[in-house]
Amino acid sequence: MRLGGRAVANLKLEDVFYSRVVIRIIRCLLRNDFDSGSNLVRISRTNYDTFKKHIKILMEYGIVKERRLGKIKVYMINKESPLYDKLRKIFSIWDS
Secondary structure: OEEOOEEOOOOOHHHHOOOHHHHHHHHHHHHOOOEEHHHHHHHHOOOHHHHHHHHHHHHHOOOEEEEEEOOEEEEEEOOOOOOHHHHHHHHHHHHO
């Protein structure tokens, strides 16, 4: 199966969890329905350029979706992704 141009069948755990920034972004978006880019930059403790690089990769994997609310871009976990239940389970175990 392909998501956003990348094959999910060949996706490895380290492909998704390759940096602390990505882990912080995913954790935040699993806790909230959506969040703004500026808040995710603050939570992930990085700069905007680094955030954009990581969020782009997450969108290519189909893990994150981007929407516009007026002038603001917001990001949310893609609940239709085949990885959604696995990510939710990993973080619920990890955070408990």
